[in-house]
Amino acid sequence: MQRTGFWLLVTAILLFALFPFYYAIVTSLRPASRLFDPAWLPDAITLANYASVFSEQPFGRNILNSIAVAATVVALALLAGVTAAYALARVQFRGRGLLLAAVLAVSMFPQVAILSGMFELIRALGLYNNLAGLAFSYMVFTLPFTVWILTAFLRELPQDLEEAALIDGANAWQTLTHVFLPLLAPAMVTTGLLAFIAAWNEFLFALTFTLTNDQRTVPVAIALMSGASQYELPWGNIMAASVIVTVPLIALVLAFQRRIVAGLTAGAVKG
Amino acid sequence: MVEARAPTYLDRQRLRTAWLFLAPALLLLLAVAAWPLARTIWFGFTDAFLGDLSAAAFIGLENYLVRYDERWYGLLADPQWWRAVRNTLLFTVVSVTLETVLGVTIALVLNAEFPGRAWVRAAVLVPWAIPTIVSAKMWSWMLNDQFGIVNHALISIGALSQPLAWTAEPGLAMASVILVDVWKTTPFVTLLALAALQLVPKSCYEAAKLDGAGPVRTFFSITLPIVRPALMVAVVFRALDALRVFDVIYVLTSNSVDTMSMSIFARQQLVDFQDMGYGSAAATLLFFIVALAVSVLLTAGRVRLADRGVLR
Numbered sequence: 001m002q003r004t005g006f007w008l009l010v011t012a013i014l015l016f017a018l019f020p021f022y023y024a025i026v027t028s029l030r031p032a033s034r035l036f037d038p039a040w041l042p043d044a045i046t047l048a049n050y051a052s053v054f055s056e057q058p059f060g061r062n063i064l065n066s067i068a069v070a071a072t073v074v075a076l077a078l079l080a081g082v083t084a085a086y087a088l089a090r091v092q093f094r095g096r097g098l099l100l101a102a103v104l105a106v107s108m109f110p111q112v113a114i115l116s117g118m119f120e121l122i123r124a125l126g127l128y129n130n131l132a133g134l135a136f137s138y139m140v141f142t143l144p145f146t147v148w149i150l151t152a153f154l155r156e157l158p159q160d161l162e163e164a165a166l167i168d169g170a171n172a173w174q175t176l177t178h179v180f181l182p183l184l185a186p187a188m189v190t191t192g193l194l195a196f197i198a199a200w201n202e203f204l205f206a207l208t209f210t211l212t213n214d215q216r217t218v219p220v221a222i223a224l225m226s227g228a229s230q231y232e233l234p235w236g237n238i239m240a241a242s243v244i245v246t247v248p249l250i251a252l253v254l255a256f257q258r259r260i261v262a263g264l265t266a267g268a269v270k271g
Numbered sequence: 272m273v274e275a276r277a278p279t280y281l282d283r284q285r286l287r288t289a290w291l292f293l294a295p296a297l298l299l300l301l302a303v304a305a306w307p308l309a310r311t312i313w314f315g316f317t318d319a320f321l322g323d324l325s326a327a328a329f330i331g332l333e334n335y336l337v338r339y340d341e342r343w344y345g346l347l348a349d350p351q352w353w354r355a356v357r358n359t360l361l362f363t364v365v366s367v368t369l370e371t372v373l374g375v376t377i378a379l380v381l382n383a384e385f386p387g388r389a390w391v392r393a394a395v396l397v398p399w400a401i402p403t404i405v406s407a408k409m410w411s412w413m414l415n416d417q418f419g420i421v422n423h424a425l426i427s428i429g430a431l432s433q434p435l436a437w438t439a440e441p442g443l444a445m446a447s448v449i450l451v452d453v454w455k456t457t458p459f460v461t462l463l464a465l466a467a468l469q470l471v472p473k474s475c476y477e478a479a480k481l482d483g484a485g486p487v488r489t490f491f492s493i494t495l496p497i498v499r500p501a502l503m504v505a506v507v508f509r510a511l512d513a514l515r516v517f518d519v520i521y522v523l524t525s526n527s528v529d530t531m532s533m534s535i536f537a538r539q540q541l542v543d544f545q546d547m548g549y550g551s552a553a554a555t556l557l558f559f560i561v562a563l564a565v566s567v568l569l570t571a572g573r574v575r576l577a578d579r580g581v582l583r
Binding site for chain 2: 006010013014017018020021023024027035036037038040076079080081083084086088099102103108110111113114116117118119120121136139140147171172176197200201203204207208219220222223238239242245250252253254257261264
């Protein structure tokens with residue numbers, strides 16, 4: 001009896017977690033003309049929606065934009081993050097606690113609170129409707145947690161490592177790149193992934209700082225997909241686009257499950 | 272008192288290196304966080320118009336509160352702004368509560384030993400991996416009033432006699448937004464709760480069993496106190512996210528006043544109405560409301576960031 005209840009609960013959890021994505025896949029595979037008749041299973045399978053996503057708007061370009069922005073954000077955040085974390089975790093100096101608190105405070109900024117200031121800055125730099133402007137503005141939500149998580153990981157490494165490197169005559173940069181970086185690789189993968197996901201999913205800045213279809217990233221492209229009229233959204237296309245951008249993400253998250261959990265708990269449970 | 276030893280050449284060099292290493296991150300944060308925030312606050316005191324920022328003139332507190340012809344104007348007298356504040360608070364309280372209860376429940380299930388547990392745990396992560404925009408679109412399709420599977424299912428089992436406009440009807444729209452948010456973010460709470468549950472020593476449960484404590488008693492007397500600190504951190508993070516909610520509402524119900532959050536309100540003023548001054552004032556208020564909420568939550572939840580992790 002208790003056993004049955006337990007398995008019912010597990011089934012309910014699984015259904016709740018998986019059904020919406022399952023249904024998106026089913027919808028994306030059905031011909032557009034059949035979508036007005038809800039079905040639990042794909043009755044007639046077609047890839048037409050997948051083809052029209054790419055032919056009716058520059059969706060291939062949008063995907064490349066998202067990849068370019070996310071990759072730039074990851075590279076910048078990791079580079080600036082790991083050097084800052086090294087100083088914050090391994091060197092004693094006055095004001096260190098204050099700096100860490102300030103970094104944490106920035107991670108709590110509501111994006112809207114800096115929207116107008118950022119808009120002005122991006123226009124002044126000539127980066128409006130430009131992917132570089134997006135990558136630049138995304139530092140505000142990726143850099144703080146990168147610094148935070150890497151600092152937490154670097155703290156755990158033993159003190160003798162540096163002393164040995166110092167005795168061998170290594171300078172700080174060599175110590176960081178040759179001694180710590182190899183040990184930090186798992187943490188770098190974790191933070192890099194979290195930064196990639198955050199940049200890939202970002203919507204508010206991408207919506208506000210781009211204007212033309214060919215500069216848009218994937219979330220904005222999907223949100224703004226429209227049909228002949230407001231009441232005729234191309235649901236087949238929208239679901240196909242959703243499946244395309246989500247499958248790699250789900251694969252990444254499942255493949256790196258353990259690492260991501262470690263990163264989140266270092267950033268959240270410990271932080 | 273111990274006399275501090277004079278800094279050696281090596282110490283000074285080390286310190287210089289530290290600041291050099293900090294420089295890129297600090298400069299970036301100044302450029303993308305401190306400066307834009309300061310400018311936003313400044314714009315809140317001007318009549319800036321999005322189309323031509325150079326014409327902005329200082330107008331004092333007029334965006335916040337001003338009296339003309341016997342009537343009050345400005346944000347603090349704007350019923351739509353207060354509506355947005357109430358909507359945001361309602362959204363935050365309900366969705367974070369549901370996420371916490373569901374998250375802990377699912378974590379307890381996943382913490383039990385059963386065949387296929389690794390698979391179920393992976394499946395539970397799926398909503399978290401889906402971009403917010405995509406999850407909002409998937410749900411708005413499922414909740415579609417005419418062709419949605421939810422109405423279809425409810426009608427075919429006889430729970431509904433006619434389809435409901437889930438995202439358009441005033442009473443239902445907020446519930447739909449909350450449902451989608453709960454679906455998407457419960458895995459985050461589950462993950463953190465699960466990580467914390469694994470810290471509870473097995474011996475505690477055995478001792479409780481020997482003492483004849485039932486599952487409910489065991490949960491409230493043993494599990495919850497141990498899990499609480501980690502859970503509070505998850506709640507603080509979720510509440511922060513909920514207070515600045517934008518994406519899910521923008522996609523699901525657009526600019527509808529029934530679900531308009533503070534972020535949606537501020538962006539609508541800023542971008543759609545081009546009223547940079549008024550929108551910036553709203554954004555500034557949102558900033559201080561979030562800052563206040565953080566300090567209240569951290570104090571009330573007795574979350575001592577300094578005790579754990581890096582802020583030592």
